[in-house]
Amino acid sequence: MTVAKASRISPLDSTAAEPFYRQIYDRFRGAIASGLLKPGDRIPSARALTRELGLARGTIEAAYSLLAAEGYIQARGQAGTIVTPGLKPQAPVAIPTTQSRSSIAAASFRPDSILPFQMGLPALDMFPRKIWARLGARCVRAMQPSDMVHPSVYGLPALRAEIAAYLQVSRGIYCSPSQIFVTSGYRHTIELIGHALLKAGDRVWLENPGYPPTRELLGHMNIAAVPVPVDREGISVSEGIKLAPRARAAVVTPAHQSPLCVSLSLARRLALLDWAARNNAWIIEDDYDGEYRYVSRPLPALKSLDCGGRVLYAGTFSKVLLPSIRLAYLVVPETLVERFEQITQALAGGSPELTQALVTAFIREGHFARHIQRMRKLYAERRKATAAGLDSVLGKHMRIDSQPGGMHLILRLQGRRSDRRLVARMREEGLYGEALTDWTMGSDGASALLLNFTNIDSQRTAEIFGRRILGLI
Template identity: 75%
Template sequence: MTIDKAMPVPPLDPSAAEPYYRQIYDRLRNAMASGLLKPGDRIPAARALAKELGLARGTVEVAYSLLAAEGYTEARGQAGTIVTPGLRLRMPVVRPASMPDAGASAVSFRPDSILPFQMGLPALDAFPRKIWARLGARCIRAMQPADMTHPPVYGSPMLRAEIAAYLQVSRGISCTPSQVFVTSGYRHSMELIGLTLLKAGDRVWLENPGYPPTRELLRRMQIDAVAVPVDGEGMVVAEGLRLAPKARAAVVTPAHQSPLCVSLSLPRRAALLDWATRNKAWIVEDDYDGEYRYASRPLPALKSLDRDGRVLYAGTFSKVLFPSIRLAYLVVPPAQVERFEDVIHAFAGGSPELTQSIVTAFIAEGHFARHIQRMRRLYAERRDATKAGLESALGRRVRIDPQPGGMHLVLRLQGRQSDRRLVARMRQEGLYAEALADWGMDGGSGKERKSGPAILLNFTNVETQAMAEKLGRRIARLL
């Protein structure tokens, strides 16, 4: 690969753990820090750099979008893109290759890009931005000095009341506003649970495969994660009883198991609740996208079956609104409200009052319920279109799991394919995917991987079958 000496992007490393867009980002940022690129200097056009490096233009544009979002570059129209005037950077400290960070991962479960099939993103093109802007402008005009002080650490009283009312109607959860705590996301909710109800050395059941950030969070709190396998009926409770009968808690995704999308069966729900009651253990119900079920009406929440105050319900606005809103909520049993209030006083700073006011108005005026209904119809259509398009392009090379709901598809790779290797190739080509191997607690090579390699693809932003088929042909070339 030949690059002119004046180019600020040296040759890329195809064997590196970082995808190409990240390597381009790092090299340009280092060129700025070292003085090779100075404030006001023009950086190469995305088209020219893509041609020079032999990459898809979209890969370069992702790197450029990151630089612009973080303030390193500015677009000047026909004059091109320049290094931000006045930018001051220090040369980054390079860590020796012989000392890798054991806690680092090549896979990000909270990416800041927008790529085809990107997990965790709702249909951003279908969000009612005009309504949101109107409500935002109204809330800003109505702002009073009292609204500009520190926000309530438990959450806005009006938003807590709206969430409680919504959960009663949509998820069958009977709770008071005092049981609802507004957080900055699922990880914040889990952190509060750990600080309030758990301690170092406790054992917690986790679904295997399951959402990787949960086990990373528990690891950092020195809590022992117990890998409990998942089958067609969800978490195998009998295995949890065999592996760790005295565990202090279980974290489950009953509506759509993350990532396999199966639902926790009613007998398993009853067995899980019985175990928690008998052992005074806790169940954390992560209901990240329970609204999106296409085979029938959304299932009642596990929390709605809780008669002994053992279930904590974690919900989020990231999947039903948009991720950057950074708002979620946690419903705790009545007997635990005071304990959570004490911990939140010590550790939480509260979420922005303006954002909470907009969400409150969005719910109170009926926009939230209508939006979810529209998205449920839209996602059902896009799921079918994406499935049909991928099957047409990929044929017998993959098998797509049937599933009742959720926001992503599970593609089982046929033959001796590596899901991690395919994901790495897709990232280099500007396509997003996650390898099922990265969701398993055994590292993806043990007996828990009997079902074989698979990749996870989000379908919410794939608009048509033709678009899915076109993207599928790109995957086929990588296979």
């Protein structure tokens, strides 16, 4: 039996956009398709390849798991891992080039890739996978027949209770578990609110610039988006009143405005609450990354100031845990619980109970709080390193905004450069960026790059990618 050696696989590229596990997967798949590795050939053990390549064991196992899931390799216990017997080698399906990746990214606001500076991703390299795997295995072993029926459409009761306790301590929100509805993500949350409280023809304030999917979702529901300008104090309530005093709702990001990262001032918070109370309007607070503030303790949520029951608080686990779990939640005023129960029953959405049970255990045993504390420290370090690295290379062409928190940097382009054109060229080169003008309604938007820093591990890495961006300017 032939035993493949790592040297027979093309070397890995530390500067490539593809993560190492994906590079290993691509190389083994290519070797099998080309006949370099034949059915029945033994491939190196994960332990051996770990030593050979100097990578983490988990990286190798991730690549092998993907190969096994697609039927390329089989584990044979003590006999090792082999290329699947009887496998008929075929030319591999064309792996998307950087150009086709650009098309994919352009078609999806949140692509299913892991690229340098990709928005919306936490530090995936630092996620506590061993703890997660242990809790997951325990949850699976503990499953009973009662856990296998249709889950509650409102969310797992234990998870709703843990979220309520967490919000009281961390965000200053006092609510009962019955006020919390577990959803499958922010879009599901907005859809739920739209069906429960809004109707076609209603007008809703949106921050400008602001999160593009929100206006897209409202447009599908025939709800008119009213762009309200944002300045250093957050959304301009006075401008909103001038533009649409009788708007039915306002969608805001008070902790770190998305995408400018400014915090909504206390005066603006009180003015917004006053407007909602006087006009019987609703405030939808999107607290997507409120935990990540670096200049002081995280600010209390706007919901914590809500005495009139006008604020609906939307949270998510995508930024603090993993986007792939598709888990978020909505806190509604007590007077709206029955209405949201009716709408939730009609829509019958929700997330798998096993996933919810895993997150419940992660929170209950203290891992969630410790993870956020670690990430807050890590992100402060990575933000500083990324900003320093990019500034050293791109300082003559861009200015990096100073901001109190968040998970991305804002690079203001000097001169009359187009952020959209630069982003398109970055996508072609395997780098990710978003154009501030794409987040802006109207034609008056400033030109800037939005670059996530959570997966940039050092100043040197930022400098390497910065030089690649420099070559595109």
